[in-house]
Amino acid sequence: MTLTEPGAQALFDKFGTYILPGRVSDPRRGIDEAIEAERIGLGCVWISERFALKEPAVLAGAVAQATSKIRITGTFYATMRHPIVTASTANLMQALSGDRFRVMFARAVPAYMKMLGSPPITMDRLADTISIMKRLWEGETVNYEGIMGNFPMLKLTDKYDGPQPPIIFTAIGPKSLEFAGAHCDGVLLHPFVSPQGVRNSARIVREAAEKAGRDPMAVRIYHNIIVAPDLPKDEEDAVVRGRAITYFELPGFGDLIVEINEWDKSVLDQIRAHPKIASLNGKPADQAYTRQELVDVGQILPQQWIDEGAAVGTAAQCADQLMAYLDAGADEILLHGAAPKDMGPLTSELKRALAAKGL
Incomplete structure (x- = not known):
């Protein structure tokens, strides 16, 4: 090129x-x-x-x-x-x-x-x-x-x-x-x-x-x-939603992203209440799960967060x-x-x- x-x-x-x-x-x-x-x-x-x-x-x-x-x-x-x-x-x-x-x-x-x-x-x-x-x-x-x-x-x-x-x-x-x-x-x-x-x-x-x-x-x-770009749905969900959970579940860290974006902070409570996240007792999710294993938690994320926060499709x-x-x-x-x-x-x-x- x-x-x-x-x-x-x-x-x-x-x-x-x-x-x-x-x-x-x-x-x-x-x-x-x-x-x-x-x-x-x-x-x-x-x-x-x-x-x-x-x-x-x-x-x-x-x-x-x-x-x-x-x-x-x-x-x-x-x-x-x-x-x-x-x-x-x-x-x-x-x-x-x-x-x-x-x-x-x-x-x-x-x-x-x-x-x-x-x-x-x-x-x-x-x-x-x-x-x-x-x-x-x-x-x-x-x-x-x-x-x-x-x-x-x-x-x-x-x-x-x-x-x-x-x-x-x-x-x-x-x-x-x-x-x-x-x-x-x-x-x-x-x-x-x-x-x-x-x-x-x-x-x-x-x-x-x-x-x-x-x-x-x-x-x-x-x-x-x-x-x-152009990823199969399961891979897209792992790359985007699964990875996103490793950011948003972290106390303080996820809150800062939501605040700077002017998004609804109540979604973070739902993420942190999910059994996979609640059972970690403060251990970061990316040290306990693969991105694929966090896709189900990632379904909590509003579509607006994906549309505005990532580039998908x-x-x-x-x-x-x-x-x-x-x-x-x-x-x-x-x-x-x-x-x-x-x-x-x-x-x-x-x-x-x-x-x-x-x-």
Whole structure:
């Protein structure tokens, strides 16, 4: 595919995909997925962190050498590594990839961090980590004593002189969105945030950026959307409804999605009262059940939540639905659910829809 084809440049600029979503047994598949994502014209691959076979630094390096154009976003838990290690990894990845790397920080569930013996990922820790990394990338020698520890002399000995990698923060609630606006180059919104939720989120982010004295439009809005184009009904239900339950059943977490979308919170009570969820006693559903095993719970979800929060149906219907998120203020969309090998028809329809919008 060439970028001169109608809609192709916009597809590359505005759409990417996860590689190796969920639990993984063969990480080499992720390299093939990245190559295929670049072949069909997507502009970014996103790598999540799961301790075993999804180490973002290793995978990002492999993807950088297997591809030539596609952007690479690696997710990191800020308190799991010394700040100079994360800064050095990103510095090296920019040099290795030709300025294609982006850092994403995520906030893990505090109980999970505690189980690993790692400090919780608080806003204060994130703010100091980001500040230390940016100073190191500027070539400074950093003397720091604070919540992250005591670091008398931090310096990147061989600093790459290219552009600093953008720092993205994944956020749902108002405080997280405000943090992204004040400290980060972009924010990744959560799956099942509706177009109205995108508008509400973008407003919070950009107001916080302006309050912090930053250019509000320089903070990019990335949106993570579950897509299920042309899937058989049972597979579609697992990809969309089964996966959705793993988000909505979590106390606090599901509530934030519903609040930003202005949806009916009573549905969450029904989900959490279902015998499969109630019997978990606080254990996350995705650690106890497969997506297929949660499809029956997923039938509780109103059709409106699926229509507004995901992209489901034919490839053409999915492409048209995705345009609604761009119209609502998303700068770039992360496609989640379907694998790159199944996205060829969707990317063709996305080029059609983007060209029709004059993009």
